[in-house]
Amino acid sequence: MEKQTRNLPVKLKEDEVAAKSQELAASIRILEDMEITLKSVSKKLKDDITAKNKEVLNLARIVTDKIEYRDVECYEYRNLTTFTVEIIRFDTSEIVATRPMTQNERQLVMFPEKKLRRVNESESADNVAVAPPDPPADPSMIPTAELEQISQESETVKENGNAQPEASEGQEK
DSSP, rough: OOOOOOOOOOOOHHHHHHHHHHHHHHHHHHHHHHHHHHHHHHHHHHHHHHHHHHHHHHHHHHHHTTTTOOOOOEEEEEEETTTTEEEEEETOOOEEEEEEEEEHHSOOSSSSSSSOOOOOOOOOOGGGEEEEEEESSGGGGGHHHHHHHHHHHHHHHHHHHTTTOOOTTTTTO
């Protein structure tokens, strides 16, 4: 006679049933955790796939259109004939936008590049153009004392032509 092993039903004792119940509860908790992890990983993978799809579509659009949007340096040109401001690209000189000038932009600066310069004793006053300094954008920001000084210097320049304005206290001629 030959010995065999078969898988057959066996009646469990109460302590074995209690142990199997504990094992069942632990397995259920592990299964729930695994399902939550699966959902989390699945959501992350879906998000990753969505992001990669957007990247692929964006690259396909760039390749198809042969255009990519980038930050490009531009400058504003104030067209005083049409009272518009044109935004122009530095790299191609192309006008990319046009808008109407604001009231502030319509105000012109009288001496945009001339700076107030004092005449040295060795220089003749006839050789130097003396201009009042450019006012700040907001005149209310000029201190009263400075406004009075500018006014006095302007009067002196008007009276003397291009002569040097008289030095105020603390300044040398």
